[in-house]
Structures are given as structure tokens and as C-alpha cells.
Amino acid sequence: MGRVGVVLCPCELEGVPLFNPEVLVEGLKRRGDVLPFIHYPPVCSELGMEAIRAFLEKSELDRAIVTCSKPELFGPTFKKALRQWGLNPSLSEVLGIRPAPERGGLQEATGDVLILIERKIDEIRERVPSKSQGVPFTKRVMVIGGGITGITASIDLGNAGYEVLLVDRLPSIGGRMLQLSETFPTLDCAQCTLTPKTVETGQHSQIRLITYAEIESVSGEVGNFLVKIRRKAAYVDWAKCTGCGLCQEKCPSKVHSEFERGIGPGKAIYTLSPQAVPNKPVINRELCRYFTRGKCRVCEKVCPVGAIDYEQEDTFIEERVGAIIVATGFDLYPKEEIGEYGYGDVPDVIDGLAFERLLSASGPTAGEIRRPSDGRIPKEMVFIQCVASRDPERYMPYCSRACCMYTAKHARLYKHKVHDGRAYIFYMDIRSMGKGYEEFIQQGVEEEGILYLRGRVSRLFRDNDHVVVWGVDTLTGKKVDIAADMVVLATAMIPSHGIRELAEKLHIKTDEYGFLTEAQWKLYPVETGVEGVYLAGCAQGPKDIADTVAQGDAAASKVQALFAQH
Amino acid sequence: MKIEVSRRKVHNEFAQKVEEISGQNLFACYQCGNCTAGCPVSFAMDLGPHQVIRFCLLGLEEEVLKSNTFWMCASCLQCTSRCPKGLDIARIMEAIRLVILRKKERLDRLEVAELSEEFLERVPQIALISGFRKFSS
Numbered sequence: 006m007g008r009v010g011v012v013l014c015p016c017e018l019e020g021v022p023l024f025n026p027e028v029l030v031e032g033l034k035r036r037g038d039v040l041p042f043i044h045y046p047p048v049c050s051e052l053g054m055e056a057i058r059a060f061l062e063k064s065e066l067d068r069a070i071v072t073c074s075k076p077e078l079f080g081p082t083f084k085k086a087l088r089q090w091g092l093n094p095s096l097s098e099v100l101g102i103r104p105a106p107e108r109g110g111l112q113e114a115t116g117d118v119l120i121l122i123e124r125k126i127d128e129i130r131e132r133v134p135s136k137s138q139g140v141p142f143t144k145r146v147m148v149i150g151g152g153i154t155g156i157t158a159s160i161d162l163g164n165a166g167y168e169v170l171l172v173d174r175l176p177s178i179g180g181r182m183l184q185l186s187e188t189f190p191t192l193d194c195a196q197c198t199l200t201p202k203t204v205e206t207g208q209h210s211q212i213r214l215i216t217y218a219e220i221e222s223v224s225g226e227v228g229n230f231l232v233k234i235r236r237k238a239a240y241v242d243w244a245k246c247t248g249c250g251l252c253q254e255k256c257p258s259k260v261h262s263e264f265e266r267g268i269g270p271g272k273a274i275y276t277l278s279p280q281a282v283p284n285k286p287v288i289n290r291e292l293c294r295y296f297t298r299g300k301c302r303v304c305e306k307v308c309p310v311g312a313i314d315y316e317q318e319d320t321f322i323e324e325r326v327g328a329i330i331v332a333t334g335f336d337l338y339p340k341e342e343i344g345e346y347g348y349g350d351v352p353d354v355i356d357g358l359a360f361e362r363l364l365s366a367s368g369p370t371a372g373e374i375r376r377p378s379d380g381r382i383p384k385e386m387v388f389i390q391c392v393a394s395r396d397p398e399r400y401m402p403y404c405s406r407a408c409c410m411y412t413a414k415h416a417r418l419y420k421h422k423v424h425d426g427r428a429y430i431f432y433m434d435i436r437s438m439g440k441g442y443e444e445f446i447q448q449g450v451e452e453e454g455i456l457y458l459r460g461r462v463s464r465l466f467r468d469n470d471h472v473v474v475w476g477v478d479t480l481t482g483k484k485v486d487i488a489a490d491m492v493v494l495a496t497a498m499i500p501s502h503g504i505r506e507l508a509e510k511l512h513i514k515t516d517e518y519g520f521l522t523e524a525q526w527k528l529y530p531v532e533t534g535v536e537g538v539y540l541a542g543c544a545q546g547p548k549d550i551a552d553t554v555a556q557g558d559a560a561a562s563k564v565q566a567l568f569a570q571h
Numbered sequence: 572m573k574i575e576v577s578r579r580k581v582h583n584e585f586a587q588k589v590e591e592i593s594g595q596n597l598f599a600c601y602q603c604g605n606c607t608a609g610c611p612v613s614f615a616m617d618l619g620p621h622q623v624i625r626f627c628l629l630g631l632e633e634e635v636l637k638s639n640t641f642w643m644c645a646s647c648l649q650c651t652s653r654c655p656k657g658l659d660i661a662r663i664m665e666a667i668r669l670v671i672l673r674k675k676e677r678l679d680r681l682e683v684a685e686l687s688e689e690f691l692e693r694v695p696q697i698a699l700i701s702g703f704r705k706f707s708s
Contacts, residue, residue, distance in 0.1 A: 385578060427578045451599045456581055456628075459602075480602050480625050484573040 008040045009126050010069040012057050016047040023074060023102050024115040032119045039126060040064055049079050058090055068096045068129050070122065076101035077534060078525050084536065093134050094226075100125050142228035142571035143327040146564050147172060149220060149507070150332035152180020153199065153550060154542030156206050157557030158330050158564075163211035165565050170324055171206065172215045172234060177281035179203050180334055181543075184264065186364035186372070188550060189414040190445035196367060200280050207282040217287055219503075221321065223510045227537030228327045228571060238317040240288035241274070245312035248284035250276075252304035252313065260292040266359035268377060269369020274304050278367060288313075327571075328537045328564045329511065331521060332557060333504055335543035338393040338400065338497040346392065346494060351467045352378040354492045357411055364418050374422050376491045379470065383490030384426045386419050387474050388412045389462050391433050394497040401497045401518065406547040408495035409436045413446045413455070415493060420453040428455045429487060431462050431476050439551060458485060465492060498547040511538050520546045531560040539563050574629065583630035585670070592666035597628040599656045606650035606660045616640040620650055620660050623667070641667040642705065672704075681706030 011033055015026045026043050033041040044056045048071065061069060069092055073079045080099045087097045102118055146162050148155045151173030159169045171178065182188075183203075185195035206212055221233040241252075252274045262271025264278075273293040276286045294301035295315065305313040340356050341349035353376045355363075366372040376383050390408050393400035409432070416428035435457070437443040449455045460477035467473075474487040500519040508515045513533040514522040521540045524532035531539050541560040542553040574580075582597070590597055600621065607619030618626065618638045626635045641664040650660035681702060691699070 425578075427581060429576065429581075447599075451596055454582060454598055456576075456598075458576070478574075478576075478625075478629070481574075481622065481629065481631075485576045486573060487576045 007067055008038050009129055010066040011039055011041045012071045013043040014048045014073050016074045024118040025111050028115045061090055070098050070100050070125055072100045072102050074102055140229050143325050144568045145326045146328050147232055147326040148330045150334055151178030152334045153182045154332035154553045154557040156202050157554050158561040159206055159212050161561035163209045169212045171212055172218050174219050176217045176287045177277050184358055185361045189410045190441040203282040230326050232324050234322045236320045238319050240315055240317050241286055242312045242314050243285045245310045246285045251307050255303050255307045258294055265362050265369055268359050268362045328567055330560045331540045331544055332542040333501050333544040335498040336501050338499050340494055340496055345464045351472055353472050356494050356496050360415055360493045385489045386426055386428045387487055387489040387492045388416055388430045390495045392494040392496045405498040407549040410442055412495045413449050416455045417449045417453055430457050432457055513538055531563055580630040585632040586627050586630055588670055589627050589666045592669050593662040595658050595663050597624055600624045605653050609649045609653050612643045616643050
């Protein structure tokens, strides 16, 4: 076996030397199996890259390590370069060197780095060249998450001629956007803009939908990922089902519907909407009368094609793909955890997505705004922004980005439907940075008389048929009391549940809140630390639809660029 | 300190009257404070012009009318020329003055006959005219 090349980058991270280069080179030279190489200026410069290439070529090495202080930034560049220079990716590595949290002097730090590098050398020497060199590069993509982001990326990649597997854990695609009524700043009907996209996805010859499914495990590497998918039992044979909807109509249960956010009841056998893609129902085992009480089987009796199958079990599928896009979206911070706003126990205090369902023409009230407690039309309507956002002490420190706009939209749509009502919005700052956004807000204020009150609401509670809101208007410096009929909380966006487990399976990182970490925020926004795994949308952090679509497109173009190299 | 915010109070009759007389939309105010920042007499006002607009919008009639802001206003139009939303703030001040002047039940009316001759000789003409405008309509 030949020697292992070790390219040392003498970069000083933020002006602090990470090691003493001379001592390190001496230390490495003591081993006979290593060829150290150090180059000034830092190896990430053009001159540096050229120098490494010349070094590797001259010394005819087949195994190499490049050290670097910012592997998330330079890792992909080096890896690609090493491959281009003919090194087997499994026998070369970019090693991140960071200052130890409690390091002593430079001498100790150098010792630590030496140990780190030596360990890596030993590991690389042990490696057997991976066979993936010989295995053909699979030009298929898996998109995890069938929301607007995943749909966008899938259509792009499908149109580029690549085969796409679109996986969603819900029975149909469309994601959060399908729950929305109208979207800012143009007030287009969300379903009318989204449905053509979902239908296009469903009809696309290159896209295969794997819905009601979750990722079980992922192995392999770029060009050759092996993904095991668990297809949850739907208790309906989708091959037979025609999507006639009779089972839903006749199902006698009235159960909590997650899709309707508790605003309206759902059925135990359900599709998410009449325009669902695919338009095939599933049975919720926990809520179905037959599964819980052992009696019913109404759906089975009414199904004209005999598609109901109570014996169905989870199935497993294995798929080989070359790249993966993760677009798993968001959840809202549960209002049940917010004590000062009634722990979710005040019936007329709902969250933003629930209000979307109320506004939605296809929602439980057919778009009429009626409050949950008694069905009355609310005339004093309070909206509260930054609920559990921008609250580092107790909840989430970050800004959820979309709430300022969707709250303004909520208030405006409310005014469009209840002309004699008044909408009050409690806010801390108004962040309306997109195209046409500020104008949208000002139009609501000037033309529709939406009253913005600057301040956080300290408490709200039920008092007879009112919700009393204790707030402040810091513009006048006065404490404000509102006897509201209904309150909408713009709760923080958080990553969708299960994201950490998924990230672990993919070997990608999450931040402390569970949002997926991009390779680098500014220059590599849709790349992850794993080559061939990309991210997009709210899985990375709160975003509005416009931004999330742009990221879906970006991730798709990255995959195309990757595939074009092979 | 604590105010009621409701359909009855917000943008109430008083606020609408100010809007009607001035021809300005009180909702349009950003509350940026540019008017107050540039006003040459705001140092002597108990409420800045932007605060007066906010108070009007919230229907706080009493507090607006007892402030000295709109009487201090010299209609120099600095505020109007700088308002980013194009509000004519000087007109809003004038509208508030008019709201007061149009009230019948005023207690502070100026009776010309009660002014002594010595006072009339001493007082500057412009002050006398302003005084008549303020107190005798």
C-alpha cells in the first residue's frame, strides 16, 4: 500500500492559528506511511488547488486527506476536485479542524490536531476501495415531502427527463398549501393555484407517487442510495378503489380531523380533499368504529368494488436512487402549550391554519366565518402575531417569517366577509419584505381599516361569551382591553414531527430546533453535508410559499447538475 | 392608562369627523413620527402630532381635545411636506381646532365686552385675532 497524502491548510480561523504547521509536519513525517504537504497561501485559493493537484500527481498517491477549517464550506469543492484528479472518493476525505472548546496553548492544540489526523490516516489505510466506482450512477431522484416544495422539485426533475419518486406520509400530496384559503399578496385561491400542480404531478409520466409512506432506512451514497420505504396500511386496496367517495359519505363516525384543524369533523375513512391526488381513501385505525369497537364495516358494505381490506398490513418497498431531496415542511407550535393564551382550552382561540380552514370555501363552514363555540359570526376579531416566535426565554427565538403577511391576509379576508366587524392585529414589528407585501399590508390598513396595535398580548381568557384580551399599544403607551369574539394566534412554525429521526437516517444535520442544516446559509442553501442529499422549503426554516418554491426549483437544478456530471 | 378598544371606540364619530373635515385617512398614518421630529414647536406640545393622530384613531376624544398640540401648531406645513404617506397633518390639526370651535357647549368663550381697554391696548394684534378665533366662534 502506498503512502497517504495529507494536505494541511494553514488557514487561521478568524485570525487564530489552529496548529503550529512546522511541528505538525514534523510529527507526521515521523510516520513512514504519510506524505504531508503544506501550502501557502491556503489551499482553498486557486493557487492552492493547483498546488495540491500537482502534489498528488507527482507523488502518485491513491489515498489522501485534506484538512480544512470550514469543511461545510469547502468540503464539497475539495471532494469534487479530488474525484476529478482521479482519487477514489472512498479513499480520500476532507477533515474538519476546529479549535477545541477548551484548548490550552498552540502546542497542545497542535498535539490534538496531530492525533485527529493520525486517527484518520489509520482509518483510511484500513479502507477497502468501495465498489461504487464500478456501480452505475443511478439517475433517479427521491423527493421526501409532497408539499408545494416537493411538487415543484418533482415537476422540474420530471420535465428534465429524470425518474422521480415522490414520497409523502399523508394519503395525498399538496401538503400545507392545500389547507390554505387564499394566498398573499395576490389573494389567489390556494386550491385553484395548487390543484393544477398536484394533478400535473399525479399525471406526470416520470413521477411516481408513493403516498401514505414513510422512510424506513437509507444506505449508500451519492449515485447509489438504497432507500427502504414503509407503505402504511390504508385498509383500502388502492388498485381496486375508483375514488368514488361513497365510503366517506356513508362512514357513520364523526371524528377529529387533523386536516380541518379541529374546526370541523372528519370521517374515519377519508381523503384530504375532494381533489386529492391520488384520490384514494385510507382508514384511520384509531378512530374507525370497526377497529375500535369491532362492529360497523359500513364502508365494506357500500364499496361497489370491494376495495376495503381490514386485514391489510404495512408493506416495505426498496428503491435505488442517485439523489434525495428533503422537503418535509413544517408544523405549527401547539397552542396547547401556551399557558397565557389558555392552553388551547378557550374554544374561540384558534391558530392560523384553523382560521385558513374557516376561510376556505372547501372548509367545514364553506368559507363562512363562524366561531367554533356557538357558530356566531365574530364582530370583534383579534389577531396576535409572534405567538411563541421571537420569545427566546420561553419558546422559539426566531422569526417565523410568514406570519406578518398571513395575519394581514387573514384580517383582510375577514373584512371581506364581515363588513361590519373590526379586525385588530397585535404585532411587535411588521416584516413585509417580499414583492408587493408592504403594499398589501398598507392597503389593508388604509382601505379596510385594520387596526394594528403594537404590543404583545400578556393574557387572554374566557369571560361569558367573550374572550378578554389584555394587551398594550406601545404607540400610545396605553394598556388595551378588548372583549373579543374570537382570537387567531399566529403561532411559530416548527419543523414537522419526526424530522430528527429522518435526518439521522440520512446522516444530515439539524439545528437545535430540528430544522435541517444547509451546507452553508449564503452560498450552499440547498446542499447538506451529505453529497447527493439536498433540502428545500420549511424543513430548513420558516418560509413563505414564494421562497419555498424558489428553493424547490433550486434543489431540482442542483440534482440536474449532479446527474449531468455522470 | 387603560383604554377600551372596541368597534364603538375605534374610528368613532369624533375620528370620522376629523377625517371628514381634514379629508385625511387616519388609518394611513405609519406612526413613524417624522411630523413630530420636524415640528418646530413640538418641544412645547404635550402630545406630538403623530400621537394626536393615533389618539384620534383610537377615539380618545377627550385626551386629544385637552392637549395643546393643535393650538401650538403654527401651520408651517413642515409635517405635511415630509409625511411619507402624504397625509396633510396640518389639515388634521386644523380639523381638530374646528371640532372644538364648532362645539356649542363651550365654557371658555371669549366675551369681547369683558376685555378691558388697557388689555386691548397691550395685547399684540395677532394674538388678539388668534384669541378671537380660538375663543369666540
